[in-house]
Structure formats: C-alpha cells, structure tokens
Amino acid sequence: MKYISSLVFLVSVTFSSLVFSQVGIKYDINASNPLGVAAAMDKFYASSTGQAGSGSVTLYQYVANGDNPATHAFLVSFSDFEDMQSTFARNALSQDWATFLVELSSAAEQVSSVMYRSTGLNGGDPSKVTSANTANYWTYISVSNPSAYASAWQALIAQNADVDFTSGLSEILAHGKSDITHVVTQTANDLPTLLGTPNSDLNGWGDFVSSVSGTRTVITRDVLTRLMNWTNAN
Structure with a gap:
C-alpha cells in the first residue's frame, strides 16, 4: 500500500532527462521484474487515461548508486504544479490507473521518492546528446547558500x-529526512563521454570549488543509463 499511495502522482504519465523540465518527481524502485515494469507502463500509456496526460516519463537503470537498494528510477516531469495536480485528480478516478498500480506493484517495490523544481540553469549543447540510451551522472548536494551556489x-x-x-x-523540494537541497545532472551519449574527462578538468573548476567550499556538501553520486521514455504531444 505504501508503494501504491506514494506513486499517486506518477501516471499522468508523462520523465524526460534530468536536465529537468520544470517540476517533477523521481521514484526509486527495486524491480524484481524489469520487463514487467516496462510492460505495465506501456499498457497504461496506451490507455485513455495515459493518453490524456502531458509531459514525460523516463525509466532509468542504476549502474552505480552506493548502498541504495534501488535498481531503477522513474523520472516523471510536468510543465508546472498545476499540470501535476490535474494528473493526480485524473488518475484518482481512473480504472486504468488502478490496474497500472496493481501490475506495477507485482513487478517492483518503491524505495524512495524525490520532488524537484528546475532552477532554469542548464549547460552544454543539447544537439550533441542524441542517444536514446544516454549515460547520466547525478550529484546530490546540500547547499547552505543557494543563490551563491547557483551563481558559481x-x-x-x-x-x-x-x-x-x-x-x-534543480532544487530538491522534498526528500524525506535527507539533507539534500539540490541535484546537478550531467547527460552524455555514453559512459566514456560522460566519465572520460573528470570534472576537475573543466575550465574554471578550481575557482568553482573554492567559491562553494563553505556552502556545498556532496551527499551522493549516482550513475544511470536511460532505458525507455513515454511522452505525449498534448
């Protein structure tokens, strides 16, 4: 029941890459049947309720995530909180949604969830990232002076x-008892591109580290591969 109730926002269904859209939720799951997870989402997304949604849902597989027991993550993005709320209302009355939750619960357990909001600060050239199965590096941090960190x-x-x-x-709005306040995401076509050049080789890295040393604490780093995406044109 915890899995079902806490996933109530998930399926308007609609997660892009965590070069985030405006707002959204990340659901970490421990999948005993990954193919069953994908099949449940395929079925829901083809339903009238799924087709009524807008936004994006992306399924990621963890490559490395420390002692986190999650095997996969759903990233669910919305254009704004109004879109998120309308999704909640629509799904609450939907048999399609109820069926999806039953099928998903038989294939996976929820581990945790995180709500985020984009700061609107993005870097790099999106035209260079063309793979459908991107490599992703997510760094979760605790920041005591958000404006100073964002500027740096x-x-x-x-x-x-x-x-x-x-x-x-992106700013983390809710993460249980964790001290995480923000997440920095990096996305590339493959792991060699993503990790072949360390951040310490970036132009200005030394100045950046010096300027945020008193305000930033790294909590955890995760590496993931993007598996599937579901998106409507609404």
Whole structure:
C-alpha cells in the first residue's frame, strides 16, 4: 500500500532527462521484474487515461548508486504544479490507473521518492546528446547558500559551453529526512563521454570549488543509463 499511495502522482504519465523540465518527481524502485515494469507502463500509456496526460516519463537503470537498494528510477516531469495536480485528480478516478498500480506493484517495490523544481540553469549543447540510451551522472548536494551556489555554478558552465554533455541544476523540494537541497545532472551519449574527462578538468573548476567550499556538501553520486521514455504531444 505504501508503494501504491506514494506513486499517486506518477501516471499522468508523462520523465524526460534530468536536465529537468520544470517540476517533477523521481521514484526509486527495486524491480524484481524489469520487463514487467516496462510492460505495465506501456499498457497504461496506451490507455485513455495515459493518453490524456502531458509531459514525460523516463525509466532509468542504476549502474552505480552506493548502498541504495534501488535498481531503477522513474523520472516523471510536468510543465508546472498545476499540470501535476490535474494528473493526480485524473488518475484518482481512473480504472486504468488502478490496474497500472496493481501490475506495477507485482513487478517492483518503491524505495524512495524525490520532488524537484528546475532552477532554469542548464549547460552544454543539447544537439550533441542524441542517444536514446544516454549515460547520466547525478550529484546530490546540500547547499547552505543557494543563490551563491547557483551563481558559481552558472559561471562554471558558461566557461564550458563546448563540452559533449549537458548539465542542469534543480532544487530538491522534498526528500524525506535527507539533507539534500539540490541535484546537478550531467547527460552524455555514453559512459566514456560522460566519465572520460573528470570534472576537475573543466575550465574554471578550481575557482568553482573554492567559491562553494563553505556552502556545498556532496551527499551522493549516482550513475544511470536511460532505458525507455513515454511522452505525449498534448
């Protein structure tokens, strides 16, 4: 029941990459049947309720995530909180949604959830990231001075416009008892591109680290592969 109730926002259904859209929720899951997870989403997305939604849902597989027991993550993005709320209302009355939850619960357990809001600060050239199965590096941080951190991060990405990955900064609005306040995402076509050049080699990295050393604490870093995406044109 915890899985079902906490996933109530998920299926308007509609998660892009965590070079985030405007707002959304990430659901970490431990999938005993990954194919069953994908099949449940395919079925829901083909239903009238799924087709009525807008936005995006993306399924990721964890490559490395420390002691987090999650095997996969759903990233569910919306254009705004009104869109998120209308999704909640529509799904609450839908038999399609109820069926989806039963099928999903038989294939996976929820581990955690995170609500985010984009800061609108993004770096890199999206036209360089063309793979359907991108490699992704998500760094969760605790920031005591968000405006100062955002300014320093913006200066860093401005000095690295020609990199072969995209990046984004989002604010974490809810994450249980965690101290996480923000997430920095990096997305590339493959792991060699994503991890072949360390962040320490970026232009201005030393200045960035010095400027945020008193305000930023890294909580955790995750590496993921993008598996599937469901999107409506609404």
